[in-house]
Amino acid sequence: xxxxxxxxxxxxxxxxxxxxxxxxxxxxxxxxxxxxxxxxxxxxxxxxxxxxxxxxxxxxxxxxxxxxxxxxxxxxxxxxxxxxxxxxxxxxxxxxxxxxxxxxxxxxxxxxxxxxxxxxxxxxxxxxxxxxxxxxxxxxxxxxxxxxxxxxxxxxxxxxxxxxxxxxxxxxxxxxxxxxxxxxxxxxxxxxxxxxxxxxxxxxxxxxxxxxxxxxxxxxxxxxxxxxxxxxxxxxxxxxxxxxxxxxxxxxxxxxxxxxxxxxxxxxxxxxxxxxxxxxxxxxxxxxxxxxxxxxxxxxxxxxxxxxxxxxxxxxxxxxxxxxxxxxxxxxxxxxxxxxxxxxxxxxxxxxxxxxxxxxxxxxxxxxxxxxxxxxxxxxxxxxxxxxxxxxxxxxxxxxxxxxxxxxxxxxxxxxxxxxxxxxxxxxxxxxxxxxxxxxxxxxxxxxxxxxxxxxxxxxxxxxxxxxxxxxxxxxxxxxxxxxxxxxxxxxxxxxxxxxxxxxxxxxxxxxxxxxxxxxxxxxxxxxxxxxxxxxxxxxxxxxxxxxxxxxxxxxxxxxxxxxxxxxxxxxxxxxxxxxxxxxxxxxxxxxxxxxxxxxxxxxxxxxxxxxxxxxxxxxxxxxxxxxxxxxxxxxxxxxxxxxxxxxxxxxxxxxxxxxxxxxxxxxxxxxxxxxxxxxxxxxxxxxxxxxxxxxxxxxxxxxxxxxxxxxxxxxxxxxxxxxxxxxxxxxxxxxxx
Numbered sequence: 001x002x003x004x005x006x007x008x009x010x011x012x013x014x015x016x017x018x019x020x021x022x023x024x025x026x027x028x029x030x031x032x033x034x035x036x037x038x039x040x041x042x043x044x045x046x047x048x049x050x051x052x053x054x055x056x057x058x059x060x061x062x063x064x065x066x067x068x069x070x071x072x073x074x075x076x077x078x079x080x081x082x083x084x085x086x087x088x089x090x091x092x093x094x095x096x097x098x099x100x101x102x103x104x105x106x107x108x109x110x111x112x113x114x115x116x117x118x119x120x121x122x123x124x125x126x127x128x129x130x131x132x133x134x135x136x137x138x139x140x141x142x143x144x145x146x147x148x149x150x151x152x153x154x155x156x157x158x159x160x161x162x163x164x165x166x167x168x169x170x171x172x173x174x175x176x177x178x179x180x181x182x183x184x185x186x187x188x189x190x191x192x193x194x195x196x197x198x199x200x201x202x203x204x205x206x207x208x209x210x211x212x213x214x215x216x217x218x219x220x221x222x223x224x225x226x227x228x229x230x231x232x233x234x235x236x237x238x239x240x241x242x243x244x245x246x247x248x249x250x251x252x253x254x255x256x257x258x259x260x261x262x263x264x265x266x267x268x269x270x271x272x273x274x275x276x277x278x279x280x281x282x283x284x285x286x287x288x289x290x291x292x293x294x295x296x297x298x299x300x301x302x303x304x305x306x307x308x309x310x311x312x313x314x315x316x317x318x319x320x321x322x323x324x325x326x327x328x329x330x331x332x333x334x335x336x337x338x339x340x341x342x343x344x345x346x347x348x349x350x351x352x353x354x355x356x357x358x359x360x361x362x363x364x365x366x367x368x369x370x371x372x373x374x375x376x377x378x379x380x381x382x383x384x385x386x387x388x389x390x391x392x393x394x395x396x397x398x399x400x401x402x403x404x405x406x407x408x409x410x411x412x413x414x415x416x417x418x419x420x421x422x423x424x425x426x427x428x429x430x431x432x433x434x435x436x437x438x439x440x441x442x443x444x445x446x447x448x449x450x451x452x453x454x455x456x457x458x459x460x461x462x463x464x465x466x467x468x469x470x471x472x473x474x475x476x477x478x479x480x481x482x483x484x485x486x487x488x489x490x491x492x493x494x495x496x497x498x499x500x501x502x503x504x505x506x507x508x509x510x511x512x513x514x515x516x517x518x519x520x521x522x523x524x525x526x527x528x529x530x531x532x533x534x535x536x537x538x539x540x541x542x543x544x545x546x547x548x549x550x551x552x553x554x555x556x557x558x559x560x561x562x563x564x565x566x567x568x569x570x571x572x573x574x575x576x577x578x579x580x581x582x583x584x585x586x587x588x589x590x591x592x593x594x595x596x597x598x599x600x601x602x603x604x605x606x607x608x609x610x611x612x613x614x615x616x617x618x619x620x621x622x623x624x625x626x627x628x629x630x631x632x633x634x635x636x637x638x639x640x641x642x643x644x645x646x647x648x649x650x651x652x653x654x655x656x657x658x659x660x661x662x663x664x665x666x667x668x669x670x671x672x673x674x675x676x677x678x679x680x681x682x683x684x685x686x687x688x689x690x691x692x693x694x695x696x697x698x699x700x701x702x703x704x705x706x707x708x709x710x711x712x713x714x715x716x717x718x719x720x721x722x723x724x725x726x727x728x729x730x731x732x733x734x735x736x737x738x
Contacts, residue, residue: 048095049076054112094118102126114139126150138163145169162187174198186212193218204228220245229253235261247271264561268292278308303634426505429491433502472511472594490586492559497550499583524569546580548730563635567643568623622657638720645715654692674716
């Protein structure tokens with residue numbers, strides 16, 4: 001053997017051996033090297049980590065953008081945007097969340113994400129991902145939310161999208177998705193938010209989708225190319241809140257009356273479509289403003305200013321078929337009237353109206369003089385104002401006239417008997433409230449003030465408990481049942497930050513409302529120096545938080561889902577502990593029924609002498625939302641949100657938006673308070689120049705003050721659809737500590 005080897009020795013042995021080794025590496029070692037590397041690779045990281053590395057591979061420049069995503073780690077739980085959780089029976093923590101929002105990532109979404117068994121949240125919003133949404137990612141059956149908005153995704157909605165049975169949020173807005181909305185979306189039974197706005201979806205929405213979504217809270221299909229009519233079963237979305245947004249599409253046909261079956265808190269955004277016919281007036285429709293229906297040329301009826309004209313079809317179609325269309329001005333009839341004739345007709349009409357008005361005024365005062373009875377008053381002067389101590393006003397012919405000596409007493413009418421005229425009775429709404437009509441009439445009554453809404457009295461009952469009594473007027477006899485329904489609804493409102501309604505009195509010639517008397521005046525008086533109280537930062541926080549809770553209750557939880565319509569400091573009453581109470585809710589409707597004057601507002605429940613006096617000097621209510629100043633608009637809850645925002649700004653700045661009398665106000669008046677605050681923010685004015693000077697030494701939490709400013713500005717957005725709900729506002733305020 002040795003001889004063989006020695007005899008075959010080649011002088012070029014080293015060179016040949018090296019060549020042979022290189023050939024062996026090429027043939028046998030290099031092909032299996034990836035296998036050994038893969039064994040080492042898989043042993044270093046979990047299967048969840050491998051699935052996540054597919055994102056890094058799919059992203060252009062992923063090595064830089066996701067530099068801390070490396071296969072050298074045992075677990076991906078410390079990687080940027082990755083959240084993990086431990087589960088019983090599983091040794092390794094599992095990936096439950098991927099959040100890579102706003103990182104300018106460009107690439108495609110890998111299908112390997114569907115291997116993440118425990119993934120709950122996938123948020124790739126505001127990047128530059130392109131391509132279609134892989135069907136396989138919905139194999140991650142634990143998904144709760146999928147947020148892929150603000151990318152360049154294309155293709156159709158995946159048919160597997162409802163595979164995760166717990167899926168609650170789908171936000172695919174602001175992409176380039178095409179195709180139609182398929183019926184399989186109705187299989188997402190737990191879905192709460194469906195946002196598909198800003199895509200290229202087309203076609204009709206099939207019936208049967210919405211009944212399968214009983215938990216849906218948010219629906220936004222705006223800015224697509226959807227056609228056809230809205231499915232009638234859209235009214236089955238009983239959990240919907242916020243805004244139903246189908247604006248900027250190509251919907252046609254009549255608005256389904258079932259939309260009125262949606263909760264009263266739901267706002268509609270139906271703008272820029274081709275809906276036709278008359279807007280229904282039932283249910284939620286009655287709570288919408290005109291902005292909800294703009295740019296639908298063939299829509300008519302309230303709250304739009306287009307009245308509907310009834311046409312009888314001729315020719316094609318069944319004889320006598322009626323259709324409704326917007327009224328178009330008849331230019332022919334205008335041409336027949338000369339300018340001179342129009343002026344003469346106008347003058348004649350004005351003269352006739354004035355004559356009739358004078359006649360009614362004469363008859364009214366004649367009747368008032370014949371049926372009037374005196375109210376004996378003791379005028380007391382003190383300080384800079386005078387207060388009145390009077391007997392309770394005459395009700396249905398009871399004469400309260402007393403002698404001059406008795407006028408010095410606090411005793412009311414000396415004559416008893418049944419009051420109220422035929423059928424008049426005092427009805428207690430609150431079961432715990434007990435009072436007889438005679439007791440009310442004989443009680444000591446103090447005039448708090450007058451306004452276009454009548455007189456408000458503080459009445460001290462025999463047990464020493466004061467109540468506030470408002471006289472509504474003499475009209476409305478034919479609408480008794482309607483009046484009772486309204487006061488019963490008001491009476492069911494029970495919240496610690498809303499004035500409690502106790503009883504009412506109805507007779508043909510007198511209507512009274514009885515509620516709790518709040519003892520410490522109102523917020524307007526406190527802010528504008530009409531009282532001795534100084535509102536500290538903690539007091540202001542307490543007042544605004546309580547007001548927000550009460551208003552959110554009226555909007556969301558009260559029997560009628562009330563729209564207050566006139567939130568301002570004079571309608572926020574304060575007790576001795578500075579607990580706020582919202583007053584005046586529901587008053588607009590009652591005033592309308594009784595036919596009283598709504599030209600001013602003075603407060604439904606009493607809170608002190610200054611309660612109503614402040615309304616006499618108000619020329620313009622700058623607490624009202626811009627859309628609320630259009631007479632034809634119907635009140636909405638977003639009106640209240642705007643007004644609340646103005647009150648919040650006043651509490652923060654100490655500046656009033658009201659044009660009040662300078663002799664009774666120590667605050668600075670800025671009619672457009674919102675623009676002033678926006679301006680000082682834009683100019684980066686120091687916070688000390690914005691906040692009420694009375695708070696400068698007390699407020700140290702700059703972050704919390706800024707949070708409240710931003711919240712107030714959100715409430716006072718010009719577009720009512722952008723303003724938050726009062727429930728959200730209240731929840732945000734509760735997070736702010738003193």
